[in-house]
Amino acid sequence: MRIIVSGGGTGGHIYPALALIRTIMQKHPDTECLYIGTEKGLESKLVPRENIAFKSIHITGFKRSLSFENVKTVARFIKGVSRCKKMIRSFQPDVVIGTGGYVCGPVVYAAAKLKVPTIIHEQNSVPGLTNKFLSRYVNKVAICFDSAREFFDEKKVVLTGNPRASEVLGKSNRQVLQTFGLKEQLPTVLIFGGSRGARPINEAVVKSFTRFAQKNYQVIYVTGDVHYEAVEKEIALVGEKENVKVVPFIHNMPEVLRAVDLVVSRAGATTLAELTALGIPSILIPSPYVTNNHQEKNARALSEKGAAFMLLEKDLSSTKLIEMIDRILLDKDQMIKMRIASRKLGIPDASGRLYEVMENLTAVSH
Known part of the structure; x- marks a missing residue:
């Protein structure tokens, strides 16, 4: 052929x-x-x-x-x-x-x-x-x-x-969390804004650091290569937190996705395909800068089915972000409902x- x-x-x-x-x-x-x-x-x-x-x-x-x-x-x-x-x-x-x-x-x-x-x-x-x-x-x-x-x-x-969704499927191995210095048994949220990162998401996360440190869950935060140095300087002012790990990029993303409980991200089609293939609940912050506002429409396709919460960038704040993360990670019934809804949307x-x-x-x- x-x-x-x-x-x-x-x-x-x-x-x-x-x-x-x-x-x-x-x-x-x-x-x-x-x-x-x-x-x-x-x-x-x-x-x-x-x-x-x-x-x-x-x-x-x-x-x-x-x-x-x-x-x-x-x-x-x-x-x-x-x-x-x-x-x-x-x-x-x-x-x-x-x-x-x-x-x-x-x-x-x-x-x-x-x-x-x-x-x-x-x-x-x-x-x-x-x-x-x-x-x-x-x-x-x-x-x-x-x-x-x-x-x-x-x-x-x-x-x-x-087709990309087929490549993330595999056995979950939470030991990968140890490579970030995190604990296998704690609920984990992965936050990222795409391969280059997203400044509004970065700003909201940096402002959340002190409050994250008080939570009974842990955070993997991917800044994007472009923003990593600036974010590191911001973090130095508040001090590093044991349950929050900051990295510029993740090369083994499928393996990490299989190990986390919640994802906060943009609403690109490939990301959503990966999340629904694995049945991962999500908080979607669609980019308002894309053609025909298609990311918001992608996000609605999940949020209307109960697989995700949608948070518009204009409404994004540290308080709102933490409130949504808490509503999912700290409520087992909510987690289960969203996992089932997400998996149903996976093909x-x-x-x-x-x-x-x-x-x-x-x-x-x-």
Whole structure:
């Protein structure tokens, strides 16, 4: 089998793509894969590390306001489609899969015009401009939130879940808490704001340090590399606390997620897929700076089912954050209810489901 995969811009588009590729390689070790991304995107670093062939195109996203840059974007799209058609004719893929980000636009569109079977994967509850555009041309649209159905042609839609979720599953081992100098038996909350961190979350957590020290639970607090030094200076003023551990980044996130009882985070699609796969209760602070406010809509998909509490950034404070953490970690009945609700929203074997969609599509085309 020969496949082309495209996805870029953020880890939320790239990690599901890599998870799917790993699943395909496990089932068909002789599969040849080409990943098409942008040269400056995160994918240009992550994909080659996985020993996956990588090629790049130059493309930018549309501005939502009137701008001359949009004229340039159209020109780049046309040029990108032409370049992608050459790559596709040369590689001869059985299927082309787009996992999001504007780089998918010319790649998947070119494949559809060449009559190659195509799939797009939408991780969010509300699709971005690129997937809305591509949905008119592709054979199948894979979604992660049932609420995303309304944006696409129902005949094309398949609920698969997020392939990244399959990779966090595994046996829980609370001994990993010892690597942070924490105790295995105490309830534990993990707080993070994404790979780069989030300043408003950092500020609320720093102001909570003294009160955290009085609690019968413990905190792992991930600042993000960019903010770590500044946060360390703030912490030095109040003094370190035994039950609060601060780190810039966590490389073994799946292992840590399996060991904690509660997560406080943004509401990115990949994070939510991981939380629901593991059945972890959460406090979600959606980023208000994302396209179409999709993180708030993602968060509502969990909070309305009782799997999470949603805390808007404009309402975020140390007092409110601690109050919500207490309501969950210090109430066993609340914890159990939220765990059950979260697990119900998880979609098992998402990678396998998306693989089946791909396999069925290629079987029909042959």
